[in-house]
Amino acid sequence: MSEVNKNSLEKILPQLKCHFTWNLLKKDGVLHDLEDRVCNQTEFVNTEFPARTYNFLAYIKHLNGHNEAALECLRRAEELVQREHSDQAEIRKLVTWGNYAWVYYHLGRFADAQMYVDKVKQVCEKFSNPYSMECPELDCEEGWTLLKCGGKHNERAKVCFKKALEEKPKNPEFSSGLAIATYCLDNQPQKPFSIDVLKQALELSPDDQYIRVLLALKLQKMNEEAEGERLVAEAVGNTPCPAEVLRNAATFYKNKGDLDKAIELFLRASESIPNNGYLYYQIACCYRAKVKQIQNAGESEASKNREKIEELKKYAIDYVIKATEKGVDPLHAYSDVTKLLEKEDYYQTRFGKEHPNTERRQPHQQYCDFEGHLGKSENTAVQRDLEDVPSSTKPAEEGKMKCPLQNRAGNHLPQSAPNSWYLQGLVHKLNGELLQAAECYEKELGYLLRNSPTGIGSFLWQSPELGQGGEEAGWGPGSPALRAPQA
Structure with missing residues (x-):
């Protein structure tokens, strides 16, 4: 040509x-x-x-x-x-x-x-x-595509469906699209939601399981949980049941506190979408919530169910690992579960309430074991701010806490390994050495930024020494980017 x-x-x-x-x-x-x-x-x-x-x-x-x-x-x-x-x-x-x-x-x-x-x-x-x-079918096509992109595109999707409905106000496909786009925007305070949009969509598409569970979730937020649960039961009772329907139904039961039912539905969804990181993360959160339910029942209940708690923690860890291996942001995934791993042992250490038949394990050792288990995940992240980790209360004469960086096979991890600076910082923090902890966290943050898929590291480091460690790249102790807090 x-x-x-x-x-x-x-x-x-x-x-x-x-x-x-x-x-x-x-x-x-x-x-x-x-x-x-x-x-x-x-x-x-x-x-x-x-x-x-x-x-x-x-x-x-x-x-x-x-x-x-x-x-x-x-x-x-x-x-x-x-x-x-x-x-x-x-x-x-x-x-x-x-x-x-x-x-x-x-x-x-x-x-x-x-x-x-x-x-x-x-x-x-x-x-x-x-x-x-100009035709409503093309507007609808654009609207559904924008919905798939999510986030900032939902407002544009809503406009597309409203435009299509102006031409064909009783079209079920257009009405469902508008209901979903409006529901997705419901978390924005400046965009008040009308439940009538969902009800109209369900009226035009009475067999639409997805709209049914969205309406149920909205009713739950409006304190009409009984009606919502009826709709959820109808939706998941149909076969085949799409994974998106199962996921939202599981979210309904998770919100309700029926965690066993939520886990069951998340697992059903994962059968349709194997190796889905988001579903694995939600399952981990449910196991974490089950631990908290037992702990919140009181000290005696937690003591009686210690083995059950440890079993639930293991399930939570396993699913967090699966989630991060499938692309879930480690910073998001680890932060919740690592807190539950430490909380119980921290309070035991601080207040001397160890179970008489349980060997006392320091919080820092919990983290070493946990992070060793995560050694195979290559892009770990800083789990929490400094304030989230308690200072050591161990008497000085017993010596400083030690936590050799080891993987699950017992081999020492090199300092270039992902998360190694974080672990060292954690040990310093537990020993009350805040300045050294902050320096290690700076190095860990430098590592994360350099290896971030967003490419943010390219804006911070322009030299060929990028891969040589935090200090060589200009991100080390005392760098202007981050200062250690005063002890």
Whole structure:
């Protein structure tokens, strides 16, 4: 194709309504697990239009540099549209054709790109604009895609669904989309939620299990838990039950305090989405909450159930490890569970309330054991602020606390190993050596920032010594970035 035609394509492509023009994700900002999440979703809630998933997967694969795989996804999307929406096939294919044109353009196959541009034109020129058109189905497609991207895109998704409903106010697909987008925005104080939106969506789609559990969660927040539980029971009673439905149902029971039921449902969801870090983390949180339930029942109850507590702690640790291995942020995952590991032994040490038949274990040893168990996880993080770790109350004559950095096999960890500076800082803190602790935490933070997937380290260190340790990189004791607190 001539350079003139390439230039012509560059003017036309931005006019197409598709994933490449919806301002979704930047190439360097694709979440590492987004493709897995999209693959595992049962079309979020809307299973009758799986072509939408393949369109989005094609876009993600393009961003990850896999254009041939993107084309295969688009071929699958086109087949599904023809099969599932034969009465609206041309309009429903506009997004797919637009994606085709963009992928072929990036491959340098300009003739193929022009062929799909022409397909779009043949449909759109029947209306006002030769390369795009206003239609509720396209607004809906954009809305669902924005919902999949989540976060800051939810407000735009809501606008898309409201626009689509103006044309077709009784459309179940549009109504469900608006209900979910509105629900996602409910945590923003400036965006008051109307429960009527969810109720209307469920009225139009009475078999929509996902909308049913969202309504249940909202009713629970409004202190109408009994009605919410009825809806949850109806949703999970249907088979097959999508993982997203099971996850939200589990959240309902977790909020209620029925932790065994919550764990059961999270595990059911994990069967549909194996190796999902988020689900593993939620299971860990449930086991952590079960420990707290026993401890909150009183000292005598905790003493009687000491073996049960230790068993629950082990389950919590195991699922935290699984979660971090599957991509959950270690800083987020470890902070809650490490607190429960220390709390009981800390209070025993401080107030002398050890169980008579239990060997006393210092809090720092709990952490050494725990972190040794985590040695296989390569990107650990600082678990807590300094204030969260109690100072040692052990008499000075018994000597300073010692905690050799070891992995599970008993081998000493090198200082370059992930989390090693954190562990050393923890020992200093437990010994009351706050200045040395702060210096170690600075080095650990330097390590984390240098290795952060966000690339923030590139803004802080420009020298080739980046990988040589905190001090060499300009992030050591007394550096201007972080100062040790005064003891």
